[in-house]
Amino acid sequence: MRSLLRKSRGLDSVDEGMNPSERIALVQAVTRHQSMIQAYAYAIVRDFHAAEDIFQEVAVIVAEHWESVPAGDGLIPWLRETTRRKALEALRKMRRSSIVLSDSVFEKLADSFKPGGPGPDLKEALASCLSRLEGPSRAILEARCGQGLAGDVIAQRVGRTIQSVYSILKRARVILAQCVEKKLAGGVP
Numbered sequence: 001m002r003s004l005l006r007k008s009r010g011l012d013s014v015d016e017g018m019n020p021s022e023r024i025a026l027v028q029a030v031t032r033h034q035s036m037i038q039a040y041a042y043a044i045v046r047d048f049h050a051a052e053d054i055f056q057e058v059a060v061i062v063a064e065h066w067e068s069v070p071a072g073d074g075l076i077p078w079l080r081e082t083t084r085r086k087a088l089e090a091l092r093k094m095r096r097s098s099i100v101l102s103d104s105v106f107e108k109l110a111d112s113f114k115p116g117g118p119g120p121d122l123k124e125a126l127a128s129c130l131s132r133l134e135g136p137s138r139a140i141l142e143a144r145c146g147q148g149l150a151g152d153v154i155a156q157r158v159g160r161t162i163q164s165v166y167s168i169l170k171r172a173r174v175i176l177a178q179c180v181e182k183k184l185a186g187g188v189p
Contacts, residue, residue: 023066029075030062037083039122044087045094046173048145054086122184129179136160137172144169 030037034055042051061082062069070078133141140158143149151169155162 022071026062026066026069026071026075027059029071030059030079033076033079035123037079040080040083041087041090042126043122044084045091046177047094049148050090050094051087054083054090057086058082122180125180125183126176128183129176132179133172133175137168137175140165140168141172141176 037055037058038051041054042048045051045054058079069075130138130141136158140154143154143157144151149157151162151165155165158165160168
């Protein structure tokens with residue numbers, strides 16, 4: 001039954017007898033792709049902390065189920081799919097309205113997820129778009145996402161109502177999402 005399940009998942013070529021040095025090499029390969037995993041997760045969940053958590057979850061899956069993780073050329077697609085599933089699961093758990101990029105941008109992100117593959121760098125696009133964000137929008141976004149402060153704390157610090165803080169955050173996220181989407185799609189933001 002297990003071999004049938006493995007075959008249906010495309011894992012029938014995985015070596016059941018992976019020795020410790022092969023496991024170490026697998027863990028090192030996953031670690032090398034950490035920034036790609038986190039960037040892909042961030043593109044879906046729009047939260048840096050959640051993206052880090054998703055990487056850790058993917059790493060735990062690799063550690064716990066190393067015998068079913070494909071090595072070589074199969075590793076990157078497996079990491080990408082596992083990251084996508086974990087990110088969507090986290091997004092459902094977060095139950096908040098976030099801006100989701102279009103399917104075409106996800107496809108471009110998937111292409112850029114390949115080591116040495118073509119495609120824009122998500123971190124560069126995000127950094128560029130963040131640098132264009134001005135005034136209270138940037139300060140409030142930095143307090144919320146960068147420092148992890150709650151909305152009511154930010155409202156007190158900047159002397160605004162909590163509703164206006166959340167409105168500013170929403171507008172800033174929409175602006176950033178549109179800017180990043182344009183950059184990743186090859187357009188000029």
